[in-house]
Each structure stands twice: as C-alpha cells, then as structure tokens.
Amino acid sequence: MVVRLMLLKPISQCSKCLDFLPRRPWPQVFPALAWRGHLLTGFHRPPTDMALELDDGGLVDAYKAAYPELGLSELARLLRALEATFPEYFLEFRNPLCTAYSLRWSDRLGQTIQALLQTQLSFQTWVDDKKLGPRDLSPLLALPEISEFLPYTEALARLPISKVEGVRALELGVELFLLGRPLNDLLPSTDSPSLYLRRLEQWRRPRTSENDEAWRTDVAQWPWPAQVQGQWQRFGDQAGLEIKIRTTSADDLKKKLERLNSIGETWSCKS
Amino acid sequence: MQELVAKFEHVYIDQTAVGSSLARRLRELFPDDRVSVVEAPPLAAGELSAREFSRSKRLLYVTPFKGKFFKRCPGSRPGLSCCNYFVLNWGLQCDMNCSYCYLQSFINTPMLTIYSNLDDALNELREIGEAGLKAQALRVGTGETVDSLSLDPLTLYSQTLIEFFRDYPAWTLEFKTKSNKVDQFLNSPHAGNVVVSWSVNPQHIVEREEHGTASLSERLEAAHKCVGHGYRLAFHIDPMIWHPEWRENYGALVDEIAARFTPEQLPYMSVGALRFQPEQRAMMRERFGLNSYVTQAETFSGRDGKLRYDAAVRQEMFQFVLQRFHAHNPAWRLFMCMESPETWLKVAGTSPFKQPHMHDLFDPKVVRAAEAT
Numbered sequence A: 001m002v003v004r005l006m007l008l009k010p011i012s013q014c015s016k017c018l019d020f021l022p023r024r025p026w027p028q029v030f031p032a033l034a035w036r037g038h039l040l041t042g043f044h045r046p047p048t049d050m051a052l053e054l055d056d057g058g059l060v061d062a063y064k065a066a067y068p069e070l071g072l073s074e075l076a077r078l079l080r081a082l083e084a085t086f087p088e089y090f091l092e093f094r095n096p097l098c099t100a101y102s103l104r105w106s107d108r109l110g111q112t113i114q115a116l117l118q119t120q121l122s123f124q125t126w127v128d129d130k131k132l133g134p135r136d137l138s139p140l141l142a143l144p145e146i147s148e149f150l151p152y153t154e155a156l157a158r159l160p161i162s163k164v165e166g167v168r169a170l171e172l173g174v175e176l177f178l179l180g181r182p183l184n185d186l187l188p189s190t191d192s193p194s195l196y197l198r199r200l201e202q203w204r205r206p207r208t209s210e211n212d213e214a215w216r217t218d219v220a221q222w223p224w225p226a227q228v229q230g231q232w233q234r235f236g237d238q239a240g241l242e243i244k245i246r247t248t249s250a251d252d253l254k255k256k257l258e259r260l261n262s263i264g265e266t267w268s269c270k271s
Numbered sequence B: 001m002q003e004l005v006a007k008f009e010h011v012y013i014d015q016t017a018v019g020s021s022l023a024r025r026l027r028e029l030f031p032d033d034r035v036s037v038v039e040a041p042p043l044a045a046g047e048l049s050a051r052e053f054s055r056s057k058r059l060l061y062v063t064p065f066k067g068k069f070f071k072r073c074p075g076s077r078p079g080l081s082c083c084n085y086f087v088l089n090w091g092l093q094c095d096m097n098c099s100y101c102y103l104q105s106f107i108n109t110p111m112l113t114i115y116s117n118l119d120d121a122l123n124e125l126r127e128i129g130e131a132g133l134k135a136q137a138l139r140v141g142t143g144e145t146v147d148s149l150s151l152d153p154l155t156l157y158s159q160t161l162i163e164f165f166r167d168y169p170a171w172t173l174e175f176k177t178k179s180n181k182v183d184q185f186l187n188s189p190h191a192g193n194v195v196v197s198w199s200v201n202p203q204h205i206v207e208r209e210e211h212g213t214a215s216l217s218e219r220l221e222a223a224h225k226c227v228g229h230g231y232r233l234a235f236h237i238d239p240m241i242w243h244p245e246w247r248e249n250y251g252a253l254v255d256e257i258a259a260r261f262t263p264e265q266l267p268y269m270s271v272g273a274l275r276f277q278p279e280q281r282a283m284m285r286e287r288f289g290l291n292s293y294v295t296q297a298e299t300f301s302g303r304d305g306k307l308r309y310d311a312a313v314r315q316e317m318f319q320f321v322l323q324r325f326h327a328h329n330p331a332w333r334l335f336m337c338m339e340s341p342e343t344w345l346k347v348a349g350t351s352p353f354k355q356p357h358m359h360d361l362f363d364p365k366v367v368r369a370a371e372a373t
C-alpha cells in the first residue's frame, strides 16, 4: 500500500466533518492526516498543528493505514460522515471501505448500520468494545421504532456482561419488548448478568419454564437415598433427571439402585 | 393463470435459457414489457435483507441449472430417522409465504429461480435407472426448495415428470404442495406411481402462518380431484404449530381428514412439529414480527442444531393426533419425519425401522445404491 503525501497545512484550514469519533486517539507522535482539506485523524489537535494532506487517490488505503481496525459502530459513523461530506463519491468509497474492514456491503448491512446509528454513543461503544458483528445486531432490525427501545440499549451497555451474554440479552430484550413486556420490567435490576439472563429466558419461555420449575420442586421432594442427588435439568429440547450417586461398595450401589427403582415408579406415575 | 401471472413483477430469462420450452411458454404468458433477456445472473450483494427476500418472491428468473439435480433428503443426518427419499430441485424460492419457511435460512438470490433444463434432470434419473435401480422402490420428491405445484400452471413440469415416470413404474414421484394447482395434470396418463401430497394445517394456522397458500378446504378439494383421477395421496401434518387452541384445531383437522378420506386413500401420513434453523430466526422476526405463533414459539436447540419445541410438547402433540386418528379408525398410519428414535419410541412405542409398513420407506440398501451412482 502506498499513501503519498502532498503538503502540510494548518489544522485550522481543515474541515472536521469526517470526525467519526474514533475510540482511540490518534498517536501524538504522528502528524494529523487530511484528504482534500478534510481531517481524517487527529480531530482534537490544536488548530495551529499541521496536518499532512494526502494524495487524492488513496482514501480507503489511508483509512486502513490510519485505522487498521474499526469497530462496526466506528465504521457506521465513518460511512455516515463520508456520505454527508462527499455525497457524489460516496458509492465509490462505500464498498471498498467495507471490504477493507472485512465486511460486504449489502442492503442488510445498510439497514444494520442505520439501526446502530440510531442508538446512543454508549451502546455503540459497547458494540465495538465487545466486537459485535452485524448478525449480533439483527434483533434491532425487527424493531419498528428503535427510539422506543433506547432505554434498554443504554442499560445493556452498562451491564458487566460478556459478549455472548450481551448478544443473547439484546435478542431476548427485543423479543420480549415486541411481545409486549414493559420496558421497565426488562431493564436490568441486578448486576449479575447470569441471573438477569435467566430471568429473561424464563419470561421468553413462560410455559416451559413454569413446567420445568414445577418438576424441579417436585423432584426435590422425592425420597432420594442418602448420598444420591437427583435434579430436574434441561438438556436442550429435552428435560429430565440428572442423578449423582456417591457409593463406596458394590453392595451399597445395589441398594441405592433398588431405592432408585422406586423413584422411577414415582416418576412414571407423575409423567 | 391470470392470478399467477399477476403475482410476478418481472420475468428475467438468462440468455442461455432463451431456447428452452419454459422460456418460450413464459414469453407467451407474460406481456413483453414484463420479460427481459439477461446476460448475467442476478447477483445478491451478501445476505438478503427482509425486504429483498420478500421481493425475490415477485421476480422470476429462468436459467439452466449447472450442478447435479439429484440429491438425498436433508433429513438423513446422524441421530435422526428419515424416509428413503430423493430430491429433485427444479427451482429455488417459492411464490407463497409461510412464516416458518426454511428457505429463509439460506436463500441469497434476489429472484425466484426456475431451472429451464428439466431434461438434464430426467437424464440423471435415467442414468440412475440404468445403474440397476430401475426396479427398486425409489421415491423422488420435487418440493424441497420450491413448491412442487404452485407454479406448475406456468411450467407444466408436472406433465413432463408424470410422463417420464410412466417408464419407471417401481419408482414413485411425489409432488408436495400447499397450493391447489392440480388441474393442469389431472388428465395426464400415469403409471399409478404419482403421489400428490399436501402439507396440511388447521385453517387458523393457514391464515396466520401460511400466507398466500391455498386454504385448507381448497387443498382437501384438490386432493379429492387427484384421488378421482387415480393419483395416490399423502398428507403431511407438518409443521404442527403449538397455539393455545391447538387441541381443538388439530382435532378438527384430523376429523375433517378422517371424514373425507379413508386410510386406504392415505396410506402414508406424516406428522412433524415446528422446527427451524437458528439462522432463519432473524429473517422471520423481521418479516413477521412477534405476532406469529412461529416467532413466539418456545423453542430449544435440538441434537441436530435446529430449534424445536420441548420434546414433551412434541410427543403430546403427536400422540394427540395419532390417538384422534385411531379413534376414527385404527387403520390410520402416521410416521414422524425428522424426529429422533426416542420420540418414535415414546409416541409409537417402536422404532421406525421396526414398523412393517415402513420398510419400503426406510430401506438403507436403496439409499446406498442410489448414492453410489
């Protein structure tokens, strides 16, 4: 990749309309970069600093050199800024820029970017920090009005949550919201992500959860032999008993298995 | 026919398909300003958006298929029982619009494609026959990636296939549809080896989830016409969809089938419960919102990675249907497609491989021999 430099000009003479709020500041050791009088980096430098004006041809290369990695939200903001600044060239930049960041422009990606741009900056930053991709954000595309859902995205961004949990919480949140659950219910009221997610999962599958819960309570009261633990568990699309046996001799094992036979009968009667 | 022609905004004919009989027929049926000959295939830019997917149902693209037509049924994966069934895909995408449609999980072409070279498919079948399988009980279905009959008044492919299968009386040709488009082939001479099958659901589900399909009574009416012309019938009560009134609605469906048909007319009926690929959930949610029983469904990941109802719910639904049929007449037979051996055991009390009337559906020798060709 070759990025040729043309001339130095003061930042005060450059436009900042391509400021896409990159997460990482431009390193002080490098001069700011500009293209056709528009700053590409170093947006917060003093106006007296100098910027290097780049050769006309290499905008995508220049971005890739200046920002080897961009999160989806950063790219979304950059595309928005480019479209507003260079509407006549935008289509030329759009696809190569997406490709440079390992994405393929499509109508679907365009919709995802539009949806993302309607969320708060805190959520957008969360998306980039967690390295979420377009598919992770697909639940947003099901919302007729994203603005109504913004309290949720804002709260989600504050939750100490892993990427996998966050993606699942977003999907469950959108679905429950569309199913009519009030936003106030949905907002996280605990800092424990796993507890919070469990609650969302239960709301999303109320009949099965209620059924599993009833079994769990029931099973806990069955006459389990000593040192035998039986629990009602869900294994994907099936639910059933998970039994742990601690035993010290063949005789003991035999006795426990005999006692478990009667548990089996109890189970048969209940099924 | 006018209704079908009106469904499509435009017909694109690949220049390599211009000489095909299908292209000629479509040029006769559609006004000139709605037909174009194109040099390159329509390219999808990445994954389709919901609106592109919906629009793809209204644009027709005619092109020859360049791969191998003849494939095995997708149900035959480890751990799942499935019928000995071969699939002949002569198109991709469907003009109807079911909320649960599995095409939503993988289609990325922005048009409904119909392959113009059905003759090549028939040549492949001929080769399979010449490889020693002509006398085997092979089943060939055409309704995997396109509905077998909904577009048939346009293509008339049913007539060509029925004619071909007259020379292969041991083989069975199966059309699978949610339409009522049967008139165009009713009078075709056939060898008694054509099964016309319908996927059926209570009218309440048809209205809520199977948009643009024939109503239940239209499907049953079309089935009646087929019986009257010596065609064999099959019904697939599939996908069964849980909803608060499922017992009443599926009970009424069983009663209606049992009142209008006999077990002899419907020797094989299958039941299956809602299942779908996790990848299609986003598309369904965007296209149908959460007002659909399908997007609302309480699903879990099954052993094959598809999302399904809890196994106990599926068993309850299957058992209900089975018992309801048996209350009418114990001679009714049902099999469960795409279900695990455990479900078979729990509902039917036996494995599919041990049911005598299922032997011709599950003979692994036939499957292996055809795969080797």
Ligand code: SF4
Pocket (backbone or CB within 6 Å): B093, B094, B095, B096, B097, B098, B100, B101, B102, B103, B145, B146, B147, B177, B178, B213
């Ligand atoms: S009829 Fe079949 S192929 Fe067509 S939309 Fe419905 S499920 Fe899909």
